[in-house]
Amino acid sequence: MSAASAIRVSQLVKRYKTSKTNAVDGVSFEVSRGEIFGLLGPNGAGKTTTIGVLTTSILPTAGSAALMGVDIARDPIAAKRRIAVVPQQSNLDRSLKVREILTFHAAYHGISRKQREARASQLLGDLGLGDRQNEKVNRYSGGMAQRLMIARALMHEPDVLFLDEPTNNLDPQSRLFLWERIHELNAHGLTILLTTHDMDEADKLCHRIAIMDQGKILVNDTSAGLKKMIPDGTALEVRVHAGAEKREEIATALQAIPGVAKVEARDGDAESLTYRIQANSADTLIGPVAQAVLATGAEVRDLSVKQPSLEEVFISLTGRHLR
Amino acid sequence: MLAAKAFLAILRRDLVVTGREFVPFLMQALMQPMFFLFIFGKVLPGIGLADPHLATLMLPGIVALTGMIAAMQGVTLPLVLDLGFAREIDDRLLAPLPVWCVVLEKVLFGAMRGAIASSVIFPLGRWILGDGFVVRPDRIPALIGMVILTALVGSTIGLLMGTIIKPEQISLMFTLIFTPLLFTGCTYYPWGALDNIRWFQILTLLNPLTYCSEGLRYAMVPPIGGRPFPTLPLDWILLALCVSVVVMFLAGNRTFYRRVVT
Numbered sequence: 370m371s372a373a374s375a376i377r378v379s380q381l382v383k384r385y386k387t388s389k390t391n392a393v394d395g396v397s398f399e400v401s402r403g404e405i406f407g408l409l410g411p412n413g414a415g416k417t418t419t420i421g422v423l424t425t426s427i428l429p430t431a432g433s434a435a436l437m438g439v440d441i442a443r444d445p446i447a448a449k450r451r452i453a454v455v456p457q458q459s460n461l462d463r464s465l466k467v468r469e470i471l472t473f474h475a476a477y478h479g480i481s482r483k484q485r486e487a488r489a490s491q492l493l494g495d496l497g498l499g500d501r502q503n504e505k506v507n508r509y510s511g512g513m514a515q516r517l518m519i520a521r522a523l524m525h526e527p528d529v530l531f532l533d534e535p536t537n538n539l540d541p542q543s544r545l546f547l548w549e550r551i552h553e554l555n556a557h558g559l560t561i562l563l564t565t566h567d568m569d570e571a572d573k574l575c576h577r578i579a580i581m582d583q584g585k586i587l588v589n590d591t592s593a594g595l596k597k598m599i600p601d602g603t604a605l606e607v608r609v610h611a612g613a614e615k616r617e618e619i620a621t622a623l624q625a626i627p628g629v630a631k632v633e634a635r636d637g638d639a640e641s642l643t644y645r646i647q648a649n650s651a652d653t654l655i656g657p658v659a660q661a662v663l664a665t666g667a668e669v670r671d672l673s674v675k676q677p678s679l680e681e682v683f684i685s686l687t688g689r690h691l692r
Numbered sequence: 693m694l695a696a697k698a699f700l701a702i703l704r705r706d707l708v709v710t711g712r713e714f715v716p717f718l719m720q721a722l723m724q725p726m727f728f729l730f731i732f733g734k735v736l737p738g739i740g741l742a743d744p745h746l747a748t749l750m751l752p753g754i755v756a757l758t759g760m761i762a763a764m765q766g767v768t769l770p771l772v773l774d775l776g777f778a779r780e781i782d783d784r785l786l787a788p789l790p791v792w793c794v795v796l797e798k799v800l801f802g803a804m805r806g807a808i809a810s811s812v813i814f815p816l817g818r819w820i821l822g823d824g825f826v827v828r829p830d831r832i833p834a835l836i837g838m839v840i841l842t843a844l845v846g847s848t849i850g851l852l853m854g855t856i857i858k859p860e861q862i863s864l865m866f867t868l869i870f871t872p873l874l875f876t877g878c879t880y881y882p883w884g885a886l887d888n889i890r891w892f893q894i895l896t897l898l899n900p901l902t903y904c905s906e907g908l909r910y911a912m913v914p915p916i917g918g919r920p921f922p923t924l925p926l927d928w929i930l931l932a933l934c935v936s937v938v939v940m941f942l943a944g945n946r947t948f949y950r951r952v953v954t
Contacts, residue, residue, distance in 0.1 A: 385954065424786070427954050446695070450788045460779040464709040470783075476701035477787035479694045521783070 374438075375529050375560040376400040376423060381432035383418050392418045394584030395432070400562055400577075402528075405555050407575035408564045409679065411689075414581040416564035417457070420531050423562070424454045437528050450478070453522030454531045459514045461506045467517060468493065468502040471524050478525035485524065492520040496550070512543030519550065530554065532563040536570055548574060568679040580683060587686045596677045599685050603651035604675040605658055608643045611667035616642055622661040628654060641670055651675070695789035699797055702784050706801040710766075721762040721809035722816060725754045729820045732880070737824075745916065747824040752908035753879035755813045756842050760877075760901055761870075763806025763846030764853070767798050771854025772862055775951045785952055795851065795945045802847030803840070810839045828914040835911040841930075842904040844937050849900065851944030855951055877901025882909060884922045900936040903929045 376399065383393040393415040400406040408416040421427030422434050425445040434441045441448045462470050468489055475485035493499045496516040506514060515535070522530055532551070536544040551574055555561055565571050571578050572592050579589040588595060596603075609619060616634065623632045623646055631647040648654055652674045662669050683689075710717060733747030774781040784794050818825045827835075857865045876892075876899045883906050886893035896902045906924040913921040923929075 421954075426782075426785070426952065446788050446790065449786055450694070452786075454782075454786060456779075456782070458779070460782045462705075462780045462783060463778070464780075465705070469708075473701060473705050474783055476704070477698045477784060479697040479701075479788070 410581035453527035608671040698789040756904035759806040759810030760846035762809035764850035766805035767802035767850030768854040776859035803843040806843030848940035855947035
């Protein structure tokens, strides 16, 4: 294991007593310090079970998991000191006031009164909860409860933060707010592992993404790397102002450009037409495509590079839609 | 060291929460014993339907029952809800201490509640029973010891129940467990007086509350007619109670662990 790894999971297997199949089935991956790593997959893929093992609430059937160099099964207490967990559903202590939820959490981690009060004030401010710190959480909306759970998680300054489906059930505004916070925290050096079934979220947040399905990791790469897995996955779309008589000529000219795999005409009307040009690296063809169109005497109205979505990657890997 | 700090912080959390609801807690714990003392200690002897000594013999049983139930309730109900769906305990389970320490804290906290509820019976009894309130003054250390032990018995039983019962079964289980516990625990009658109903006398020995009630009778009931009041032997009482505490704690700790670490 390299010194820089925050998480290392090796051949992890979990089978629940009542189940005939493995919930996690031989999963291995490594997360570097300071990385945002995403486990992406449909419900039941084994993401939450993997997080459970890493956060000491689930014992592995086989394989091992280490956190900042500590074997989790062997020394769960040392692991607990270094992690924080934001679960899918609120588990906030409803008997306590908002501020106390933070200060007691810090006290559980042995942080002195002075430090925990200071940190609570700071985090309540940062997360926009300062005005309502003496309420109980019953009156909190889903988004506020989520923010409070994040504040709580940060109270003991963990090395690794686990976010299980962090933006599930959040309104778009809260989701954006959360994404910004996650980027900010990561910029300060926090390692983050998150699970999601939201392709867009994985794409926007994660440095690397492992796609999980039926207990296995299918692929593990950067978002860009994953998208390259689809052959001729990138495309250029060019909208051309041209009469019907020129359209065949333009298609032939585009098809003749070296590197072009396929040209498709779509969305046409009397005056203009869009061509979708599939290629392995479509972004390098912007110049040649524009020139080819102009050479026919037609006008270019719009030109854009289309990346494949992670959704398409998932479909191409499993043959199924994510949801 | 860190585990000890975490343990104390978790205990403080429970004390803060209970402190805020101290009056409701006392009302919940004391309403039933108050009426029992009044009806059985005052009304029935007053209209000639019960022996005037009944109050003296029943008071230790009421102290035992009140302490035990307050301790059980302090552990069972929060655990059933927490493990069932609220999961509020997760934050404490992620604190840097072994899981059994979280369990131990629950038990000690429940026992504190039980011991407080038991203690309040004394001024309450004095107020309701007036001259009928009789407690021997020479066994105060034994009395304190029995109050604490009774509370621990209650909180460890509460632990096991809280880790077994599912939220949807709460009301059924309370009836199925509390009612027999209540009536076979020698609360309202001394064990020795059951000689005539031998099978029932033996049955009561299966209930830990019997030993609590008898132990408190040993510590509280003064000699009647110059003769010490007969109870179960003290060494048997202590043995039974210690076995109950240890067995219930170990069993409850085991089921708790299975509920939170799968």
